[in-house]
Amino acid sequence: MKKQSKTAALVDWIEYRLPMFGFMQKHLVEYKTPKNLNYFWNMGSLAGITLVIMILTGIFLAMHYTPHVDHAFRSVESIMRDVNYGWLIRYIHMNGASMFFIVVYLHIFRGLYYGSYKAPRELLWILGVVIFLMMMATAFMGYVLPWGQMSFWGAKVITNLFSAIPLVGDSIVSWLWGGLSVDNPTLNRFFVLHYLIPFLIIAVVALHLIALHEHGSNNPLGIDKKTPKDSIPFHPYYTLKDSFGLGVFLLIWAGFVFFAPNFFGEPDNYIPADPLVTPQHIVPEWYFLPFYAILRSVPSKLGGVILMFSAVLVLFVVPWLDRSPIRSAHFRPYYKWLFWVFVMTCLTLGWVGSQLPEGWPLFIGRLATVYYFFHFFAVLPVLSRFEKPLPLPKSIDEAYAKKQGRGK
Missing domain, CATH: 1.10.287.980 (plastocyanin oxidoreductase)
Structure with missing residues (x-):
């Protein structure tokens, strides 16, 4: 009998105590997926990868950022000028927020078009909306951190909206500000929450994936898998397809980072925050x-x-x-x-x-x-x-065969 290698023995030792390799094999390799998914189904994986990149770049930026109204703007400028490749990390992070929302909006519109929110995927959809709300909160707080003119006045205008809520509105605004105006406590609150919420998003994403794998992905036809021929293993078919989509996505992201880094930004945010000067158009x-x-x-x-x-x-x-x-x-x-x-x-x-x-x-x-x-x-x-809906195909495989020109 051939002696087991040391690597295989180590894998078996870990697997017996923490079955993560078996879990990965089941959910990333053998996981059965409808065979007719198009590139709009790449958006979920692209959003997950973007989230990881945003967290990693955010951690490095936080090492050099100073959450204080007297130093925040200068610390961001120092990251751009004095930190090795700080400009690159910040531009990846800054443009990454826009790229994140692009793929998430495409993900949402795809779900609305193909009915991915319908039974039995209602909870999957609801968890996705929770992620979207947490993204919006994180992005808003992150926009405040450079402490430029648009950051300051955007924070003032948006947080002041809560004052319209009867009875508790003013208390909510005071809590968000940490005082009587947008000042240092506000910046500290937003920095802490901007750093924390992405890790909470990861937890909700995990629940989102569990719900997804419970009943499987929807597909462009919107019908359930009925025969073994309706599905294929996730690997290598969709890992390769997702890899191609990721390559195109990263090229577009890199195009903004290296050739148009301020395309999504506002010029007023390169002016230090001044409570006495209101920008002409706050957006x-x-x-x-x-x-x-x-x-x-x-x-x-x-x-x-x-x-x-x-x-x-x-x-x-x-x-x-x-x-x-x-x-x-x-x-x-x-x-x-x-x-x-x-x-x-x-x-x-x-x-x-x-x-x-x-x-x-x-x-x-x-x-x-x-x-x-x-x-x-x-x-x-x-x-x-x-x-009056059109007739549904009998199975995914039959419709797929006709599309490929193999049907009768």
Whole structure:
């Protein structure tokens, strides 16, 4: 009998006490996945890899950052000029926030198009929305840390919105500020939370993956696996596909880092924070612009705050608002077109959020806001009553064979 190698013996010793190799084999290699997934299913893995990169670069930046109103701006400039490759780490982190939101927004829109929120994946979807909310909080707090003009005034404007909440609003604002104004306690709070929340996101991501592997991935057809031919092992088929997508994604990210590092930034944030000088046009980061447009679409401060938060919270109840038994928009002729109207509405809100709240942009923003909520509370519940879906294929394998030209 051939003697077992030392490496194999060590693996067996660890596996007997901590079965992580068996777990990886089951969930990363042998895991059965629908054979017809397209590149939109890369977005989940891209988001996970981006999260890891953001945490690693954030740790290195935190080693040199000083969370104090008198030193924060200069410490960021010192990272850019004095720390070896500090400029590279900061530009990766700074642009990484935008890349993170790009893949997450694509991930969300893909889920809405293909019905990935429907039974039995409701909890999977809800955990994804929780991750999205935690991302938004982390990104907002991170934007404050450079302590430039836009950082300071953005923090002041956004945190002051909570004062519109009856009875407890002023107390919430005082707690967020750590005093009577945006000052050093505010910066310290935001730094600690910006550092902490990503690790909490990892914990929710783990739950998200557990829920995903319990019932498997949805697929473009929106039908369940019925035969062994409907699925293939995750490795090597989707590890290679994900690797290709990752390569393209990193090239785009590198393009921004090396050739347009401030493409997503605001020039005013390269001016030290000054509480006595208000910027002419205060805008949040681009990924918050649709919600900012919804906030400004009504003259009431409380009404705007309610609408802004509702625009995100409505995602939690999408699995129960959409009553159609068909998952994929491929087989829903009306929903397919209304989905793209919804996408255009979100893009329009993003543009409106970057404009001054007056004239045509304000009017267009109000119309887009109305349709945004109309899509969730009218289109999704009512459409299923009269929409006649197209016939579903018998199996994933049959549809895949026809697509490849092997069907009869």
